[in-house]
Amino acid sequence: MPPDAPSQPFVALINEHQPLIRRVCRLYCQDADDRQDLFQEIVLQLWRAYPRYEPRAKVSTWLYRIALNVAISNLRQRTRRPAPDRLDWHVLEMAQAAEAGYEPSQIDELYRAIEKLSDVEKAFVLLYLEDRSYEEMADILGITQNNVRVKMHRVQDKLRTLLARLV
The missing domain is CATH 1.10.10 (Arc Repressor Mutant, subunit A)
Structure with a gap:
């Protein structure tokens, strides 16, 4: 089995749901560079959580939950505004x-x-x-x-x- 074989399903998942992740980034970041950084952070956190994903849960629910949590945490770290x-x-x-x-x-x-x-x-x-x-x-x-x-x-x-x- 090639060394990158376990990552193939994950890459396919990210490619399929990339518009969802990009919409989250667009809502939480005004700057294009910040959006790209947030996108990368969300994908990283999804990768870390991927081994624990349980297929009984809807994949979009799992993606949203992680993406929104990362976006909100990221925003709170960057700014503290009313x-x-x-x-x-x-x-x-x-x-x-x-x-x-x-x-x-x-x-x-x-x-x-x-x-x-x-x-x-x-x-x-x-x-x-x-x-x-x-x-x-x-x-x-x-x-x-x-x-x-x-x-x-x-x-x-x-x-x-x-x-x-x-x-």
């Missing part, structure tokens, strides 16, 4: 339709608004944009589905307020 203000749900719709022809300026506006969210709120936005169910969100974030519903409602309110301020 919890930001609010955003708008319209921005989320813009992000979902970004590939359907929204202008780059609108997408940039969306990410500027998302940057104003707290670390945890960004995680909710990301999971929403990925069309994750409340059940999946609860599993990824380690909270109850009812708590997900409450927090999603609060994030929606913040997004509406932030988008109104941006206009």
Whole structure:
């Protein structure tokens, strides 16, 4: 067996889910170099955790959990800033339709608004944009589905307020 054979499934996994990891990086880092550093750190932590991955868990749930934890830890290490203000749900719709022809300026506006969210709120936005169910969100974030519903409602309110301020 070649020495790199055990890594082949991991590389395939990363290649398949690279867009997910890059979206996490985009939400938590403004600078392209910082995004690349975060991407590499997430992949490193995934590699370290890979031997303990249990196939009974959904791979995307496992990936999200690690990627979000690394991104939030990384952000907290880089800056210690107060919890930001609010955003708008319209921005989320813009992000979902970004590939359907929204202008780059609108997408940039969306990410500027998302940057104003707290670390945890960004995680909710990301999971929403990925069309994750409340059940999946609860599993990824380690909270109850009812708590997900409450927090999603609060994030929606913040997004509406932030988008109104941006206009």
